[in-house]
Amino acid sequence: MKSTNFCLSTEGADVILATSNDEKYPPENIIDGRSETFWTTTGLFPQEFIISLHKCVMISKLTIQCYLVQTLRIEKSTSKDPVDFEHCIEKERQ
Template sequence: MKSTDFCLSTEGADVILATSSDEKYPPENIIDGRPETFWTTTGMFPQEFIICFHKCVIISKLTIQCYLVQTLRIEKSLSKDPVDFEHCIEKDFNLRHQVSCTLEPEDLLSSCLPGQPDLEYKEGELQTEEFSFPEFQATHLRFIILSAFDTFVSVHRVMTEGIAQDV
């Protein structure tokens, strides 16, 4: 069976909740399939958005393209309504996940200690993070931006690889 990106409006996805909205940068931009459009937050954190698939899908991989996101939590729901969310993953882009290194001794202190960035923020470049999971079912995905590197963040795309669940 062919894998599909269900996080597209053309596949029937909707952003059914977003905690902030700007008419120039609406949350629907996340699912329009165009990386040059985006949703932007309006400051305070946490911020969140929920994508509804309107059917049960089996997801094996998820990718997010965003800008200035520091800590992100992703949750799933199998309910018909956007309730009863379960934790999928939480990623802190500010903490190094791999502490072991093969650097020269003089580089160890600056490069291998926990708490150093593992995803460098580079001005003008999108953060692209790919999450591979054991396959899971979902009717809704909730993305909670817990913190940011600046006052505002943008989310450009959310992409999934998955198949529709036979009912």
């Protein structure tokens, strides 16, 4: 069975919120599918971003590459608007 990466801009995903922005490393880099590009934060913590998918999908695998992250929390919402988030997982740096 072929898997599709629905979190790519080429599949219709959009970064609809990012708490900080750097011209050289914009939030859109999160969903461009290229490992050599990235988003960097430029402010105080916590930092967050919201990715909107173009349709409701079942996610079976999530891969995140990050550097110097203390806590990673993943939440989801099935609403068309970025509201009513539900906690999925939280990991602390050890």
